[in-house]
Amino acid sequence: MAEFIIKRVLQALLVLLVMTVLVFFGVNVIGNPVYIFASSECDQACLTKIIADLGLDRPVWEQYLVFLGNLLQGDLGNSFTHGIPALSLIFERLPATLELAFAALVLALVIGLPLGMRAGLKPEAFSSRCIMAFSMIGFSLPVFWIGLIMILVFSVQLGWMPSIGRGDTVEVFGTEFSFLTLNGLHHLAMPAFTLSLIMMAMVIRLTRAGMREVLFADYIKFARANGIRERRILSAHVMKNILIPIVTVLGMEFGGVIAFAVVVESIFSWPGVGKMLIDAIGVLDRPLIVAYLIFVVFMFVILNLLVDILYSILDPRVRLGDSPT
Amino acid sequence: MKFWKPGLLCAAVMLAMPVAAQEVLTIGVRSEASSLDPHWTQLSADVQVQEHIFEKLVALDSASQPIPGLAASWQPLDDTTWEFKLREGVQWHDGEAFNADDVIFTFDRLRGGISGAPASPAFQLEKGSKQWTKVDDYTIHITTDGPYPTVAEDLAMLPIVAEHAARGVTESVDFNSGQAAIGTGPFLFEEYSPGNRVTVKKNPNWWGGEVEWDQVVFRPITQDASRLAALLNGDVDMIDYPPTIDLPQLQEDPDFTVSTISSDRLIYLMPGYKHVERFITDNDGNVMVPNPMRDWRVRKALSLAVNREAIRDRVMGGASLPAKNIVPPGFFGYVEGLEADPYDPEQAQALLNEAGYGDGFRITLHGPNDRYINDARILEAVAQMWSRVGITTEVDAMPRNIFFSRLIRGDELSMPGFDVPEFSMSMTGWGTVAGEATYTVSGTLETYNAATGGGNGNFGRYSNPEIDARSVLAKRTIDPETRLAILQEAITIGMEDYAYIPIHFQVNNWAMKAGLEHQPRTNERTLATEVSRVD
């Protein structure tokens, strides 16, 4: 057991190392950030000074070693643009993104589950067909297109919704959250809905498939035979069984949702990490781009590692080396 | 045509706006301020926010001409010494008195280097090797290493910080937290929330007079369409850079007001002058020797083939000023009578024939797609026009983060300290920030010289000794009238030689709710002190 865990941890570290190399060198081949910021009047001497000041005059591999050294001390460097440690910028803006992603998750479940159950209970009904068509459209629509159309319809034409940004926030445990204020919720609604559509489509399909399977299972038949009311069967027995695959898939897709927040955040000017990444790319804020990517890689690698270890505890066969299909 | 506008102004919108009896102005801006440290960058987006808090010795009026700021007056004492008299009775936001020590501290801080700053304005102090001494609490002397005329213009780029607040603080961080963001300006720091908003509030004790707004909020909204949507539905009161395509409708709509002024930013096409240019080939794809751009008739033909009115009306929504001058009207150095070339494809064709290129050739036109107003669309329009006179033009538009690196030193011949530009024809812009043509002539027309800084924006590597002599002389001439005459000569020579092909000056627009009035500025900055309520 311990041997397995050590092996996996070492593997994870190796992956992290390889990713830092890829990310760092990849980001360092694009353009030169100095020319983006410098005033047109800034001459060669002035440019040289800035380049030296930002540490860009040294060879890339040397910059990489410095970066790696700092990384080991938990320092991902300072953003060129803001002059603030990149990591603190990320943590400052992460809550906004997480809030958006969780709101989308909740919406997907709250809307998707009932619709999916309906479609599963009466697959031939017209409403069910509409629901399935909706899920197909939700699956297919490019996120940015929906976002733009929603702004056009609901904020410009109808004037019901604010089109941009985050609303008033309330501080809870030292972090700002906007979903606790009416104004905040109002701002959150459109971006969260836009982001939730793909997940919602997925929930509908999974729920429907789960319903079809579970409804014909023996224990449901027994429950029915025992005269338990339909509502109770649905809420207690069916739900419990279809939720497991849904939660699993959503868990796996949650990373994707955070990534897609990049698109939604830039449309709705939502001050999260995704918008930050796009802005950083626009001005070649290398430390910030690298920091964000390393942060994401780290998150995923740790998650994977935990899942692996958890699996190995639950299912000893995994340790034998055959990775599960 | 009408806007698809809010049908009903429901409670929802009311909720979105701060509910208070205060006068609040919310401005949607295209770019976010990266820092509140006024010495961090010289970017417009940063400076326009910082200017609400910090002031300079020399301020700029709406046409970018120097006017008294924290310095009440200034004059040259001799060829190399300038005396600045500071304004008395000015208070910092925390109540301390402003005096010469703060100015000295500011300049020392800049010379010491702002660690990590990507584009500190410190280089303004190196121009003319400025030295500074305090004469008394309200007098400063600036000396230069030779006759140097634009000391005041340079100092208009350097915000003064409070010694007692800014000594020993960390760059950027402590300014963003507000600890060191103590200025003398019309507004006090309130909040800096990256990606979300910057908020400033009224300074009741401002020396410049009564401030109309209790609070001003800057909200970054990068997407053009979203920014306009935010204005249309009332999320913000005012936006900068409204999409040009919507300008005509905004102007007609009684619910909105548009303010307009020509900007100091010239958009021009820069030919490459190397012996052989990689992106200029004959119709069979072979590089051409000699490079046809070296023939002024070709350059003139290219200029005549551009329909500037069509670009103005069809691409820019009417908002551009076709140009042949390199600084806009009202600026020091503007040449009367230098009119934009007319659209004349026949003469262009004739000139090409005369130069021996009657069959045309191929060229790739490079440019950014996220830097200037409608940049990629201008490139495409120019390519259409050139293709029609037989010069098959490809467009390669790229994000600025790649464009500028390749423009400045993209060629493989580049070495450290010796930049060789890559492009054979590129579109760039030059903003005459100081309202004065000396550095525009030196930067864009003078021969490139890394040691003296001459021609540091001359990416085509144009070289003309007639201009060089005048440009160097102008930089050393203090008497304004003599300098103006020299500059105008240099500009006329350069433009008649088609050193580069000017297209237009951008025109700055702001859109706001009806009931607001805005006095726009040439230098693209949005200042709340210039917005007032008229109803």
Added chain:
Amino acid sequence: MSLTSSVPIVAGSPRDLAKRFMSVPSAVIALAVFLGFCLLGFGAPLIAPQNPYDLRQVDILDSLLPPGSQSFTGMTYWLGTDGQGRDMLSAMLYGIRISLIVGLLSGFLALIFGTMVGLVAAYRRGWVDTLLMRIVDLQLSFPTILVALILLVILGRGVDKIIFALVVVQWAYFARTVRGVALVEGAREYVDAARGLRLGGLRILLGHILPNCLPTMLVVATMQMAMAISLEATLSFLGLGLPPTRPSLGLLIANGFDYLQSGRYWISVLPGLVLLAIIISANVLGDRLRDVLNPRL
């Protein structure tokens, strides 16, 4: 998605399958729509009234004309023009072509590469399998959009670059699916029989295991193609991906959005509808194929 990783049980002859496929009207319509757009897209140079890439034919003075307007030269712009004066009908036909090329080619290349990796992993087993599948797991654990976005930032713009980026984010799906199928197939009697006949490894792989993986791959490929087209549109919207002078549908939509608020709907809405139709039809096709080829789902 995990839905596609299960092993299909192919039942019946191709003719039966076709019959079952056609028994659902929505699938037939989707197939017709998809093929129709393929025809339009690949026939663009023949049927488009204007070559939008030839700048001599495009006139800025004709910009922003509503559908049905006439140009100076007497040509009718049936679907109007965009901000550069391009005929929208022609621009959309060429845009469909680019979107389809990007979707099909990236899907095809990812399929080839992913299948090779999957087959090798399944056939060699042992450490090769472990290593390859670790890489696949890693690749799949990162959000596709993020990987593609970063790749394009590094590589720059261009059709070739976006195809490369899309292959990088897609191959792992194929590799994992094919390996799963191949492992099952490899354990069947006929493969043992083939081994017994001393057939070469390559021959067993290509001749016996591969054909049995095909139905699954077809399903995955259809779904992935829809995803690729949508992803390309999104990336183009973010300003990455394709150069603006050769717009895909996604870029047309993004460019057109600036004109939407002033009522010039045709520049953005029309390509949007076409994109939607293509993606939906591809998804419906994939769905139906899965139902037909894999009755268990």
